[in-house]
Amino acid sequence: MTLKTGETLPDIELPATGDKTVKLSDYRGKALVLYFYPKASTPGCTQEGQDFRDAMDAFTAAGTVILGASRDGIKAQENFKAKQSFPFDLLSDKEEVLCKAFDVIKLKKMYGKESLGVERSTFLIDADGVLRKEWRGVKVKGHVEEVLAAAQALGAS
Template sequence: MSASLGEPVPDFTAPATGDTPVTLSELKGKQVVVYFYPKASTPGCTTEGGDFRDRKAAFDAANTVILGISRDGIRAQENFKARQGFNFTLISDKDEALCRLFDVIKLKKLYGKEHLGIERSTFLIDADGKLAHEWRGVKVKGHVEEVLDAAQALHAG
């Protein structure tokens, strides 16, 4: 089962930073940005997380929660969050349940070798729990502004 545009996103509960699991249904009434990144503490992921961190007040004003997700363990996520001063929740998806739900595991090439990894992707869920927007194969530069614009437009109705 995977998330499709315009459809309700299946509920999930996942281990998150701050020792508090995140349950999607408990966020109903708020918009939710779910962004997947390949690996904690790598350059592109650090830049992307920093862009979300620096615009969190604007996301808050648009009634939007930010959730960052990778396959890193909870300890790596806690360290990444602390080192970068992230002011939003990071989720550990070691079993790839959320990666499968949002279909973000893709065949990638690194130094000529193929491997399965997370394709940098972002999803915007509306206040009713429906998938409103998706961005796949994301390039970091300018991406968070685009997501923020969509969140603000959705919030404004």
Template structure:
């Protein structure tokens, strides 16, 4: 069941396992903005760069009352290692069953070396303090992306 989220709509509540032995629940985040970015795989070049750029802008996001979360299908253990190695000041959600990915409709047919497979399309979602989808970016190119997301968060 894939419901298409649209901008301005309330994001359905969900719970997921995150780094730091946490259970993340969307409804518990009311009152602050939330950036949820989906990326294909821990410790790959593009995903590392994207995470580092979010990391380097963390104080600006915090000043804009915005929490950052990364999501991929990698295991919690892989996430903990990736987070520690890159000194990410935000948590990563492990979504091995793709329930969060499907909620945001980011599982897409991708081509790698001529073979097709289902994978995460790099995407970012900005949820406002009332739990509504404020902005979405799909098929993200890493360069310049974090600045764009920050500007949108600051405008909320």
């Protein structure tokens, strides 16, 4: 099952930073930015998280919550969050339940070797839990500004 724009999120439950378990339905009533990144504490993922962190006040003003997700274990997510002072939770999706629901596991090539990995992707979900916008194969530079504009537009509608 792959979620498509206009569809309601499945109610997936995952371990999150801060010794929590979260369900996607916990965020109903607010818009949600769910961003997937390949690996905690790597340069591109760090920059992307910092960009979301630095825009947190603007997202909050737009009534939008941010969650990051990767296949990293909860310990790696905790370390990443603490080291970068992220004001939002990171989800550990070791079993790829969330990744598969959003179809972000892709065949990637690095140094001539192929492997399955998380394609950097972001999803904007409205207050009713409906997927409204998606960005796939994201390039980090300028991405958060684009997501913020969409979140602000969603909040204004």
